Amino acid sequence: xxxxxxxxxxxxxxxxxxxQFSALELAREAVRFAEAENSKTNGYLTFSPELAExxxxxxxxxxxxxxxxGLLGGVPIAVKDVLSTKGVRTTCASRLLxxxxxxxxxxxxxxxxxxxxxxxxxxxxxxxxxGSSNENSxxxxxxxxxxxxxxxxxxxxxxxxxxxxxxxxxxxxxxxGGSIRQPASFCGVVGVTPTYGRVSRYGLVAxxxxxxxxxxxxxxxxxxxxxxxxxxxxxxxxATSAFAPVDDYQTEMRKPVAGMKIGIPKEYFEGLEAExxxxxxxxxxxxxxxxxxxxxxxxxxxPYAISxxxxxxxxxxxSNLARYDGVRYTAxxxxxxxxxxxxxxxxxxxxxxxxxxxxxxxxxxxxxxxDAFYLKAQKVRTLIAGDFSNxxxxxxxxxxxxxxxxxxxxxxxxxxxxxxxxxxxxxxxxDLAGIxxxxxxxxxxxxxxxxxxxxxSGHFRESTMFRLAYAFEQAGGVA
Amino acid sequence: xxxxxxDVRKVAKLANLDLxxxxxxxxxxxxxxxxxxxxxxxxxxxxxxxxxxxxxxxAPATASLREDAVRDRTLLGTEEALHNSALSGAGxxxxxxxxxx
Numbered sequence: 104x105x106x107x108x109x110x111x112x113x114x115x116x117x118x119x120x121x122x123q124f125s126a127l128e129l130a131r132e133a134v135r136f137a138e139a140e141n142s143k144t145n146g147y148l149t150f151s152p153e154l155a156e157x158x159x160x161x162x163x164x165x166x167x168x169x170x171x172x173g174l175l176g177g178v179p180i181a182v183k184d185v186l187s188t189k190g191v192r193t194t195c196a197s198r199l200l201x202x203x204x205x206x207x208x209x210x211x212x213x214x215x216x217x218x219x220x221x222x223x224x225x226x227x228x229x230x231x232x233x234g235s236s237n238e239n240s241x242x243x244x245x246x247x248x249x250x251x252x253x254x255x256x257x258x259x260x261x262x263x264x265x266x267x268x269x270x271x272x273x274x275x276x277x278x279x280g281g282s283i284r285q286p287a288s289f290c291g292v293v294g295v296t297p298t299y300g301r302v303s304r305y306g307l308v309a310x311x312x313x314x315x316x317x318x319x320x321x322x323x324x325x326x327x328x329x330x331x332x333x334x335x336x337x338x339x340x341x342a343t344s345a346f347a348p349v350d351d352y353q354t355e356m357r358k359p360v361a362g363m364k365i366g367i368p369k370e371y372f373e374g375l376e377a378e379x380x381x382x383x384x385x386x387x388x389x390x391x392x393x394x395x396x397x398x399x400x401x402x403x404x405x406p407y408a409i410s411x412x413x414x415x416x417x418x419x420x421x422s423n424l425a426r427y428d429g430v431r432y433t434a435x436x437x438x439x440x441x442x443x444x445x446x447x448x449x450x451x452x453x454x455x456x457x458x459x460x461x462x463x464x465x466x467x468x469x470x471x472x473x474d475a476f477y478l479k480a481q482k483v484r485t486l487i488a489g490d491f492s493n494x495x496x497x498x499x500x501x502x503x504x505x506x507x508x509x510x511x512x513x514x515x516x517x518x519x520x521x522x523x524x525x526x527x528x529x530x531x532x533x534d535l536a537g538i539x540x541x542x543x544x545x546x547x548x549x550x551x552x553x554x555x556x557x558x559x560s561g562h563f564r565e566s567t568m569f570r571l572a573y574a575f576e577q578a579g580g581v582a
Numbered sequence: 583x584x585x586x587x588x589d590v591r592k593v594a595k596l597a598n599l600d601l602x603x604x605x606x607x608x609x610x611x612x613x614x615x616x617x618x619x620x621x622x623x624x625x626x627x628x629x630x631x632x633x634x635x636x637x638x639x640x641a642p643a644t645a646s647l648r649e650d651a652v653r654d655r656t657l658l659g660t661e662e663a664l665h666n667s668a669l670s671g672a673g674x675x676x677x678x679x680x681x682x683x
Contacts, residue, residue, distance in 0.1 A: 206662045207655070299637040313636050340656065342646040345639045410620040421597060428598070430675050435668030441678050442598065448668075450600025458599060459612055462590070465597040466613070467620075479623050481633030486626070488634060521615050537637030562639065 104132050108269025112178050112326045115272060119166060119177045126159035126166070126177035130221045133179035137223055137270035144246045144255070146264040147224040148184050151191045155179065155221040162219050173219030174333045180215060181271035183262045184225040185232050186317070187306035188212055191222075195308050196240035197230045199452035202433045209306025210341065211275060211317045211334040218333040223271060227261030230454045231424065232277055232310045234258050235285060235523050236516065239456045244513055249291055249553060253510040256286030259320070263290040266320045273321040273330050277307055279314045280412055281505070281530025284542040287320055288505035288555020291544045293327045293572070294320050298563050299537030300345035302331070303338030311419035312343075314412075314534045324543065324572045328352035331565065347563045355566035356573040361394025363571065366498035370405035371529050375507035382554040383504045385581045386545040390502070393574050400498060402490040405532065407483050412531040413524055414467050414480035421464025424457065459520060488536040491559070495538075499567050501559040504529055505542045509552035529557060539565045543572040546581030554581075583621055585614035 104124055106114070118124050124132075134152045141147050162172040182188060185195050187205035189212075194200045208216070215222060229239040237245040237260025245260040247253040248268035255264040259276030263286035266274050276283045278296040287294025295318045302317040309315060319330035335349045367387065372380060391397055429435035429448030436447040453461070467476035494501060506526060516523045533540035538559055545556035556575070560567040590609045594601050601609060664670040669677075 203666050206658055206665060300639055339648055343636065346641050346645060347639065404626075407623060407626060410623050413616065414620055414623075425598075429668055430677055431667055433666050433668060439678060441680050444678050445598040446595075446600040449598060450602075453599070455605070455608075458601065458605065459609065461597050461599055462593050462609055462613060463616060466593050466617070469593065469596060475624065476620060478633055479628060480620075481635060482628035482631040483623055483626060485631050485634040486628070488637075520612050521619060524616070562637075 104129065107132060107136055110272055111323060112175070112272060112329055115178050116176065119172065126162035126172070126221065127156060129177055129179065130155040130159035130223070133221065134223050137265065140268060140270050143251065144248050144264045144268055145243050146227055146245055146261040146268060146270065147181065148194060148196065148227045148242055148261070149192055150224040151188070151222055154188070154191060155223045158216060158219065158221045173217070174329060175215060176219030178220050179223045179272050180220045181224050181226045181262060181265045181274040182212060182222055183228050183259050183274070183276045185228060185277055185308045186212055186275060187308065188222065188225065191225065193225065193308070194242070195231045196228050196242055197452070197454065197457070198241045199427050199434045200432060205306070207306060210303035210338045212306065214334045215275070220333070226259070226265055226274055229258035229260070230457050231308065232258040232279060232282055233420070233456050233460055235281070235526050236511070237261065237286070238513065238517055239454055241454055246513070247290060247510050249551065250510060252512055253552070254289065254513055256289035256510065258282040260286045262320050263287050263292055263294065266290070266292045266322060273319055273326055275334070276318060276320055278316045278318055278534060279311050279416060280534050281527045283318045283320065284505050284530050284540060284555065284557060285527070287542040288553065289510040291547070291553030292320055292322055293324055293541065293543055294318065295327050295331055295541040296533060296539065297331060297335065297565055298345070298539045300343050301335050301539070301563065301565070303341040303344045305338055305340040309423040311416040312423065313419060314416055316534065324356065324569060324576050325353065328356055328569050345563070350566045352566060352569050356569035358570055360570055360574040363395045363500070364498040365390060365395050365397045366400035366494050366501045367397060368402045368405070368494065368501055368503055369399050370402055371503035375504055378548045379504050379506070379508055379554050382546040382581055383556055386556045386575065387502060389575055389578050389581060390571065393578055398498065400494040400501065402494060402532065404483065404486045404490050408487055408532045408535065409524055409528060411480045411483040411487060412527070412535060413463070414476050415484060417460045417464035418468050418477050419464070421461045421468065424461055484535050487532055491532070491536040491538055495561045499560065500571055503557045505555035505557045506530070509548055509554055533559055538562055539568050541568055541572060543575060544580060583614055583618040585610050585617060
């Protein structure tokens with residue numbers, strides 16, 4: 104297991120098949136390694152050795168009987184701490200849920216288990232998935248393994264960091280406004296936000312229900328596609344989960360890309376750092392050489408996306424976070440009356456960013472402001488989603504940067520929430536439209552900071568996106 | 583857009599959220615900044631646009647309905663349901679007194 108920190112899913116499977124190691128040995132070694140390395144990045148909040156070993160014993164038994172151990176049989180995986188794990192504490196990186204132990208598994212977690220995955224721990228994130236830098240965790244910021252004085256991105260910063268660091272083979276994150284793609288780009292790994300409804304949200308602690316997506320991180324496109332295949336598909340416990348059949352991504356992604364039409368949205372190349380732009384253009388050259396046809400397109404409502412997104416997501420968040428009332432979820436501040444207890448508990452245990460979003464959301468939903476803010480934003484959301492469906496009539500996919508700049512320094516943007524919100528400009532649109540999108544590594548800046556190339560495709564056309572990403576990766580990507 | 587400390591206190595009350603004096607001050611500044619940015623939406627004509635509340639997918643109208651039956655997977659016993667409560671007793675969640683006798 105000398106290459107544990109760099110193993111692919113295929114290598115795990117080979118190792119198990121050829122008896123280089125057992126799943127139980129791998130589970131123990133993966134947890135030991137992840138724990139030993141964790142102080143560097145703070146990517147994990149909790150380790151779950153019992154869970155990993157239980158799953159490993161089942162995998163070993165299946166292998167011994169000559170059975171298929173599953174799509175993710177024996178693969179060490181980390182799960183963002185906003186996904187419920189039965190019997191393993193799920194904090195949402197909040198003091199409010201510091202002691203919360205779910206009584207059930209999220210559907211995505213249950214499907215990982217059914218596929219034979221070894222869940223080795225819970226990944227750090229921004230509190231209730233609210234943030235773009237992972238500095239809003241109540242249990243300490245995550246450091247970017249590529250440059251330890253920089254943020255890993257957020258909100259799924261821990262999920263990205265542990266995969267980049269090599270302390271998990273793959274991980275699950277959640278994406279409401281870019282929380283998978285942006286940290287994937289900052290840490291130099293692959294991150295996938297599937298179509299809205301592609302993966303069940305049952306057991307994902309709700310932030311903004313109409314925007315929340317569950318998706319995978321991995322060190323290569325194929326591994327990310329395997330994890331998505333394992334967790335995707337209709338779930339009757341989430342009424343918004345889709346019926347569309349799940350493609351065989353491993354076959355689909357290997358199909359040629361020559362002749363594919365790619366649109367570059369011109370609005371996504373305004374106001375970004377020059378070096379980031381250069382890398383994306385170099386990436387487009389690679390796709391051109393592979394025979395893709397590239398043309399400029401326009402998504403004209405892009406300048407309104409930040410406002411639209413932060414109205415809708417804070418409105419939904421203020422409603423979803425109302426359940427943390429000091430009664431059902433472990434934390435309570437004592438007070439003489441019930442209403443005082445509610446307010447005191449929430450004041451004492453929520454961090455500043457959660458408070459800010461509860462306040463903004465309550466305001467935009469309040470009497471007299473609903474039409475001007477919330478309803479207006481929902482109408483603008485229609486226009487933004489329409490921009491994508493118009494553009495995708497003429498092209499198969501869109502390619503753009505993930506973030507206007509690479510990973511920034513820890514502390515650099517904490518003082519000004521508006522600056523932090525503006526950094527999400529290229530990612531929130533995909534969530535608003537509900538289309539699949541992903542970040543694939545696209546070279547490094549002179550300072551050695553990873554840049555991510557974003558690919559968008561139409562609803563339920565993950566295969567198209569994987570095909571481009573896989574061809575790009577196989578062609579060597581960008582240096 | 584202006585957002586006063588009084589405005590902050592009013593919204594905080596609606597949200598059942600205690601804020602310290604320092605947080606009220608910070609919030610007034612941050613809310614003003616963010617809401618000013620959000621006001622840009624008023625420049626867009628959306629009179630002919632339908633609001634989008636949810637991403638929709640192709641399916642029959644009743645596809646997401648299910649049998650009204652208890653499912654094992656979502657069944658929680660009293661003990662499990664109360665396990666994460668801040669305070670419980672006699673099979674119930676306990677809260678501060680609501681009704682004065």
